[in-house]
Amino acid sequence: MSNHPAAPSHGPVVTHQGVCNLCEAICGLTFQVQGERIVSIKGNDADPFSRGHICPKAVALKDVHEDPDRLRRPVRRVGTEWVEISWDQAFDLVARNLAEVRQQHGANAVGIYQGNPTVHNWGNITHSPMFLGQLKTRNRFSATSVDQLPHHLTSYWLYGHQFLLPIPDIDRTQYMIMLGGNPLASNGSIMTVPDVRKRLKALQARGGKLVVIDPRRTETAAIADEHLAIKPSGDAAFLLSMVHVLLNESLAKPGHLQSLLTGLDDLKQAVAAFTPEATAASSGIDADTTRRLTRELAQAESGVCYGRMGVSTQVNGVVCQWAIQVINILTGNLDKEGGTLVTHPAIDLVRTGLIGPGHVGAWHSRVRKAPEFGGELPVAVLAEEILTPGAGQIRAMVTSCGNPVLSTPNGQQLDRALSQLDFMVSIDFYINETTRHADIILPPTCFVEHDHCDLIFMHFAVRNVARYSPAILPKPEGTLHDWEIYAGLAKRYAQHAWALEKGSALQRVKGMLTRSAMSRLRPDQLLALGLRKSAYPLRMKQLRQAPQGIDLGPLRPGLAQGLSKKGRSIALLPKAIADELPQLANRMGHDRADPNALTLIGRRDVRSNNSWMHNSERLVSGKARCVLWMHTDDAAQRGLSEGQTVQITSRVGKVDAPVFITPDIRPGVVSLPHGWGHGRQGVKLGVASQHPGVSLNDLTDDQLTDRISGNAALNSLRVHVKAA
Template sequence: MESKTIARQCSLCEAHCGILVTVEDTRVTRIEGNPDDVLSRGYLCPKATALGALHHDPDRLRTPVRRVGDTFEPIGWDEAFREIGQRLRAVRAAHGPSAIGMYMGNPAAHSSSVLYGAALRVALLTRNFFSASSIDQFPQEFVAWRMFGANVLMPVTDIDRTQRLVVLGANPAVSNGSITTMPGAKQRIKDVRKRGGTVVVIDPRRTETARLADEHVAVRPGGDLYLLLGMLHVLVAEGLCDERAVRAQCAGWDDITALVADTTPERMAPHAGVDAETIRRLARDHAAAPSAVLYARLGVCLQVTGTLTHWLVNTINAVTGNLDRPGGQMFATPLVDALRFGKYLPMGYGAWTDRSGTHKSFRTELPATVLADEIRTEGPGQIKAMITYAGNPVLSTPQGGRLDEALASLEFYVAVDMYVTETTRHADIILPPVSALEREELDVVFPVFSVRNNARFDARVFEPPADGLEDWQILARLITELVPLPARRFTGRALTGVLDQLSPLRLTAAAVAAGPYGILRRGRAGLTIDRIRRAPGGIDLGPLQPRLRTLIGTRDRLVQLAPEDFLTAARQAIDTVDAPTDGYDLQLIGRRHLRSNNSWLHNIESMVKGRDRCTVLMHPDDAAARGLVDGAPATVESAAGAIVVPVEISADIRPGVVAIPHGWGHREPGVGWNVAAAHGGANVNLLHDPARTDVLSGAAAVNSTRVRVHPVTPESGAAATVSTAAAG
């Protein structure tokens, strides 16, 4: 029996932890952390151990399939592409380029094939492009664009050198960082305290991260904005800002001081759900620390004030002198330095809108919350055909159950995916790429947001099957099929030949050679793909360095503290009180589990075994007041819909708040994953109103949804079941 061990990374989440994959003959027998990995240092979370099961999963598609009635049958690659090309070109000829929509999910960014995803988006020439970014990170990108001049300039938390870490609406002990790639985050958090620093977590729930912290502040959902306004008032009023750093780096200081003149902790406390003295102390401690950083992520991103909250996070870091300095917010220097060119990328903000005229384009795409309406609403510009790549928007986006029906109404739908999911079950043709363990690549996305500069190669564990295609090869063929006739007769084969030679790895090799560490800049001492390939634990490229001045893309080359639309929206929010309406007396937030990242993992037995993870987490007082007991089913109802989930009671969540994880709801007919169907759960996005969005970026606002929870009755249980089925 032949045995070998391959060093690579786990690509299931942003952490990209280094792993050692042991194979005996054709089976993965062990996956463990790589102690030599320069970023993860041997850390491994349970998700990585599922890579072998994901590769071997009998439910995973190995060949293209075509819909025949209510089922799918295998089809050859050439036949599949030929039919896709004919039908997509026909739709475009009849209805125009925007009649073809495209949705790109999060897993696309976990592979360098994302370059070809972007190329396909360009080739489509459609206005109807959507991605998971409008669900989980538009506010951060929007703030980076307005403050620093480029959406990719989202600063990284320099956790390894900070003396004070304040975490808002993030749970890095579970996520291992997001827009701040920090594998082994639990140890990094412990190290802050070990070196004499302080860790504070601001979250409605006492999260896994909060259990590691010195202090947990149980903010009201949506209250982060008001807490930060109160902190900023204290910093200004008490002269605690680093005015030298502000004057050197920033514009808009006077507007900021005027904005917060009246946002006293006493005034903000009722909105924040945090007492005034705590707000005041948080501000003073942040200013007094030798280095300090506020780190905010998904929990505050998914709110109507997501952009405003991230703006104030960056602003407080800047005015206390913690922007672009060790221990604060910094910018990486990655192998392929996309940050240097971010200022040249078109944002296309407001270049077009959805057909209702409500939602503006941003970074040349529309928010995914309008996708169902753009398919369902008849008239010029209606989406008639769709391409989805590595996404399951039926479960991951708030659509009120309408997207399931909308996808079923399309003239043609092609999906690039490994499974028949709640979304792809509506496809006419599904094109499955090879598994992650059958690819070799150099990650160029997440080093942009890593807490330490590094170069790490993803080695191939298995040779791909002779008839298998990688993601980029599938996307490249789709691009060539979009070339119109008669030009296709002359250029199609030539274009296919060119694209076949331009693998992401070859493109990356050229970019590395020309990058900040490459041989074109550093001569023989520079890095090449081959040199990185030969380092099984990667190459450490050192700590983050101050570099904002070389990156910033604003006209005056200063950080814009006070964009006028931000100020206007903030003034409106200051006078807004979010009160319960129509008996919806609880606020719903999200929740993430260590063994769950996207719906793919729900088809792996080791990731879903044990206790039910799709529950409604409630405070004991709230449960008792409603006659609910732990483990019993309850109806969770909002103005948008209702679902039934088991109750989980814990004092770790703030009274008046409930939490339900997303990504569940696997009981629909026609899906192709048996394990997931046996652990179906419920689709929490049924409870969110797609019209409720961040006021500036247009991102979905799925945190702080008002709900009520009550025991299941025959009437409520039936209604919730119908709603769940309608969502798909």
């Protein structure tokens, strides 16, 4: 297998404007380019959204582009070696093998996993359905179920659509309670918010207050007005006690939402057991503090309660996200300036119907009977669906832009499962912990070699903005963009699988013609068509002339009006929540856990968003970041010293890592970052292999999930720690 490093460049230095789409912030950048070489990357002061902000990840775009480990051509695994093949050969092998698996074992014998970067690259969004839709499998999985699934399910229940996600109006709010989120490290999550430090400082400068509730004193907690070190998984009890206070102290004032609400009396009865006094032991937050914070939020001119990964990826994730929405509703802050608002992006995937409202429980997984949501099963069940024999067993996998061996629970079990597949294809430009199991790897161009328009994260943005970014560098000869890969696969698979298609010959011909037409349209051409249906008077020419972006104004109310027009109410107490709350009340105060155990939580670092970023020397250099945070008292009890290697053991595995002793974490709690663990055999990541770390998900438990949705419970895992 040969590598294709960037060729030396000569000529004048040219300035281009573009974006960094490595995380949700989508910051505007200014690139200086000489020939085919990136000279420098800086924040773009002219960008109306990111306002010149830049973090270390953006500078590493240069490293990804020049990385000699990055694949530029398709490769085929032959034994333990990788052999470069042509695109035509690759498409034929993929189509033929997948068609054979489907023909012999049925459609559900093919599994699909789409990783987080899938939604960061618009060619995946526009063209992957052409290919993946033909597979007609119910075994579809994605990073959604190790992340934000509880958000989508809650919005589906309350507002009728999985993508109607109210976003904190951070630029105008006067009071913000943040649980389990650390935007100073993440640049926002389900709250696309570049330059967040300045935005939070502005909140405080105008007399507002920021309260961070997290077991760890995070980077965001360090600048907050108040930090409360809650017990892991105590969030649901705390949030429910806030709802109790609002309803029992006459603080609930839904305002213009009042006429839309149903089930208020049932809600009051459902949370009757969750008094601040009753929940204090479970949450670790005393009753007086709970009452004070609830009153402060209710009485603020405007306010918002916001919760992210820490409250989503736990056994009560759906209850937490539902309770957060209810708090914003009862305080009158939903659909209000300074509260939480739905966005109005230029390409509105909700209003145009390009993303459906969703559905839940239309089918269930074969082994565990876990419910689907929006056509996807929880990824926590993926390994068992491969390993368990029988009709519907997954025998082939398609993975796209993901590394589930490092990012999903019980990664060692999934590692073993992938090695047993009959066939696997990965659309990825690295040979990593997951793709090393593939038979074929199809590498797309990298971020600076293709254009970009953010179709997803503008739905989560704290300001309405439209932006189209042309490619910074030309596409190298012999490479394909992701949308071209999907178009090629769709065409070739249709030829191999003609006999498998259901329906009349006429329907099959129509499907082939539709795919043929789509394959000829580039993403920017589809964008031009979509803008004609936009609520804004925008055309492609305007976006091309303003690569720094076009400001469409602050978030604005509209959710209540939209629901009213549809004749839809907000049912405050969905049946699944009503069924769960009594069980949650019964479990409060009955924790019989091993007193010697510690509770493991995850951690985010501004230099690390996904596992493949660890192959950039500038992002992994300096002090080691894959270390176990432990409170000073817990270390003393175990006789541990700073930097000592410790063994961390859970039900499913054990890893060794250095310990970092600090007072900035709640006693009884330890923390490891995610995305590490690059020491596996066969990984072709030169820099990452020198900084392997250990995988948090070699400890997380595939059997431990959110009780309602099946979302992975990556936080609040019981572990034992001792000297290695």
